[in-house]
Amino acid sequence: MTAATDGIDLTGLTAGPAQTWGAIRLVPLLRPRPITDLRLHARLYDPDELSVVHTAPRAAYLSYIPHAYVATWTTDTTPAAAYGTQLRDPADTLAPNGIRLTFRRRLARREDRQRLRFLPLHLAMEGYLALHFGGPPIAWQEWTRHAVTRGLSPRVEAGYTGAAIAGLDDALRVFEIHPDQCGMLLYAADALAAAFVVPHPDDYRSLHPTLLQDFYGELLFHYTHLYEAVPDFTAHLDDTRIASIADLRAQLAQVDADWKTFHALMADGLFAAERLTVTPVQRMGRFTLARFLPVFDPDVDNHIGETITDEAGRLAYLKTFRLSAAQTRRGHLLSQLAANDWNLDVTATTLGTERDALVQRLDRAGFGHLLRPDIIDSCRRRARELRGRGTKAGPTRPVHGRSAAG
Structure with a gap:
């Protein structure tokens, strides 16, 4: 149990x-x-x-x-x-x-x-x-x-x-x-x-x-x-506070507690x-x-x-x-999927992400073979389109020392 x-x-x-x-x-x-x-x-x-x-x-x-x-x-x-337990001669070099x-x-x-x-x-x-x-x-x-x-x-x-x-x-x-x-x-x-x-x-x-x-x-x-x-x-002892055996014991006890x-x-x-x-x-x-x-x-x-x-x-x-x-991420994804009956939409909502992002995370984690190939291909295609639109629409001049394009 x-x-x-x-x-x-x-x-x-x-x-x-x-x-x-x-x-x-x-x-x-x-x-x-x-x-x-x-x-x-x-x-x-x-x-x-x-x-x-x-x-x-x-x-x-x-x-x-x-x-x-x-x-x-x-x-x-x-x-x-x-x-x-085996009784062995100390000079015996044979393996157990x-x-x-x-x-x-x-x-x-x-x-x-x-x-x-x-x-x-x-x-x-x-x-x-x-x-x-x-x-x-x-x-x-x-x-x-x-x-x-x-x-x-x-x-x-x-x-x-x-x-x-x-x-x-x-x-x-x-x-x-x-x-x-x-x-x-x-x-x-x-x-x-x-x-x-x-x-x-x-x-x-x-x-x-x-x-x-x-x-x-x-x-x-x-x-x-x-x-x-x-x-x-x-460990360092404060010798200015040691005037007796009892003080030394107290210092050692404090060092032990700190460790x-x-x-x-x-x-x-x-x-x-x-x-x-x-x-x-x-x-x-x-x-x-x-x-x-x-x-x-x-x-x-x-x-x-x-x-x-x-x-x-x-x-x-x-x-x-x-x-x-990577092993932790795989365990986390599997646990979240199982908790939501392996429903991608519900799991994505639970994780605070979008469905396409979850599909890509599953693919990167090594679970892509469990999904239909057309599902993964569609997500990749939409991701490329979004990146392309973002590059064309974004400003080309540097913002705060970094380029905002792409």
Whole structure:
């Protein structure tokens, strides 16, 4: 059952001192009281094969997946060892045991009563790709027969692996992992790119390198190439107000509070979002695996992701993906069309634009193939005529230093 919530609640997690490497800023998330009855373990796969996950009798989800997570829990809240633990000689250079990557099952699948395998971020991306996937429920005259009968199939989105992000491998390699660290916020040029949370510090130490195998949006990729470095924020104490140990404690407490406030402002696009649509995927004892989608507001940051929460709503697992501006626009257009029964005239009125402008926006967003070609051609022809009349009728002399012609 889908529900709405305001942002992601990080209760039980605190932000630690950030560490920077070039344009990458890594903020550790610390959990003083780790969750011991849910553990995550990375399962490695053969990198030379593709994943084929059948989601319906005649539908499949294809992707390259370098690793999956295995969640193990207990019903009596006692500590549980991570599944797949292997005793290995420190000198052993062989890769851990793996299995093939070709699946014929769902993205999240129980392996037994107390073990679930799911593919990190693919639950979230599946939810985004399936957004109003069925297409127009009403055969309006503007939509093609293909759009009405087959909907948005296929839908394709692009991303970059962490290995392609400039400086990320070095940042992860030199990052100092804190004893209580159960997560991380990853910024590129101080734009929140991804959030990652796990139940236990041992899980984080095991899964820290897998951030290089995850996929990220184009914003992170481009920012790390455009910006050489970000400033390192250094805390300063007012020594004129320190005359005792109590004064020093008060100064340190204020610095800690200021840092947490600053961190909250940097990440408000995710943690202070107006509304997230959360869809449960699988229950695991007292835990629930779910994915979430944003409201697709083009004026703010938009993140998709997946969570595991306990019965009280406390966050045990989180992984997010920041949508690009183009991906946000596509989600926004689809949401508005679905809210107005895919009627172009009503949707254009809702968006405060004209019908022809909406048709052009759909075409630029990659949905032009769903509309009849003559509809798009007519809009383009009228747009050219309007531009031509505007050029001929407009004044030719400069106005306020700029030419008003055209």
